[in-house]
Amino acid sequence: MASRRYLVPLLLVPLTAAAALWLFAWPVARAAPRGLPVGVSGPQAAVVSLEGRLAVAHGSTSFAFHRYDGERSARHAIADRDVYGAVVMSPAGTTLLTASAASPAVANLLQQAAAGPAAGHPAQVRVVDVVPLPATDPRGIAFTSSLLPLLVAGIACAHLAPSLAPTLGRRVGVLLGAAVLTGLAATALAQSWLAYLGGNWAADAGVVALITLAVSSLVSGLAALGRTAGLLAGAMLMVLIGNATSGATTAPELLPTAIGWIGRLLPPGAGAGALRGTAFFDGHGIGRDITVLAVWIVLGLLMTVLGARRAQRSGHPHGAHALGAFAEPAAGGTPAAAVSTD
Structure with a gap:
């Protein structure tokens, strides 16, 4: 019987540690975009091409694309927290709008995606942090x-x-x-x-x-x-x-x-x-x-x-x-608990 009494905590501690490790490490280890809201703006052919390349590179369900009619609309959408960032394409080049205040991890992911082969013309990508984190906490x-x-x-x-x-x-x-x-x-x-x-x-x-x-x-x-x-x-x-x-x-x-x-x-x-x-x-x-x-x-x-x-x-x-309340012991010596709901 004594051995069983010690066996329970010996098993409980590693099981609890394993469960905690799984809860904290597994979501981060499996971190990847899943329906991540991202804005796109530009000529129809360029937008369709970009969406297709990103879908092939990261998976068809990785991003939820929202289309906007210009950089101003995309900035408003980011400020309203409708999307985490946006890719704006124009004859002058491609601009990636991010918001590190919404998620530094997502901002980095979007920069990597914009600089990768799926972006098409990485040399022309200009990155602008629309809603940055404070300088005192740049990584959040x-x-x-x-x-x-x-x-x-x-x-x-x-x-x-x-x-x-x-x-x-x-x-x-x-x-x-x-x-x-x-x-x-x-x-x-x-x-x-x-x-x-x-x-x-x-x-x-x-x-x-x-x-x-x-x-x-x-x-x-x-x-x-x-x-x-x-x-x-x-x-x-x-x-x-x-x-x-x-x-x-x-x-x-x-x-x-x-x-x-x-x-x-x-x-x-x-x-x-x-x-x-x-x-x-x-x-x-x-x-x-x-x-x-x-x-x-x-x-x-x-x-x-x-x-x-x-x-x-x-x-x-x-x-x-x-509930933190005890009544005084009754006359017969039996404690009578009482809780006031005042």
Whole structure:
């Protein structure tokens, strides 16, 4: 029996490590364009020829081509986040418009594609970064690195809220207050000293607060329903699955299709997309991401309420402990758990 007790953790650790390695390394190792939105502009024959060459070189489903009637329209489409870049062909030559702020990985991929044999005339390709990253973070490393601390902050808040606020109403207030303060503090640091975020300060702070609140409310709800197991499940969902599939370091369209969609529907991926929009694109293209965050916030808070109600009805001390409330021992010496939902 003793040997079995030690065998379980010995097997669990390498299995967990293997699963984490697979989640983080596999999407990046298999990164390739899959329906990547790209604009093209120029004479009809030249556009058709370019699309054909790129399809042969990278696969027929690698790019989703959007045609525009000139460089000005293509620039607007990039600024609106309809496409990641555009190839503009004219008698004067070929111009590749990129947006490193949308994804440095995609910008590099488009430059390689434009300089390769599929481009036709690589010597004539001029590259223009329409929406560049800040000079303080030219490769976007600081931006992508900022996602994990927000996840940790949300998980920590969900873990500490029950002990800080014994009633349900106060607990929700702690989650909201901590998210707002995190948004203010993180944005102040990112826009001033570190200077890797641009855009409207209030908009960035609001998105950071929403990311934190989406994570903390979801983890809080899972903990309310499943106690320690729920807390661990929520943390793993955010850090292992959500962070690994977010596409923040590449782009959702560069990940395996199913992984890309999973990432967009979880708070880390939606949060990264929304923060890019407010920081670099004047808020364009953030509607879906904000909706995803809002849905997780509502779902998490509902689960928190349901967990509190269930613990209140059952009077189970472990259920009350998950919600951070204990009643005084009854006269007979039997502890009677109670949860206030004020």
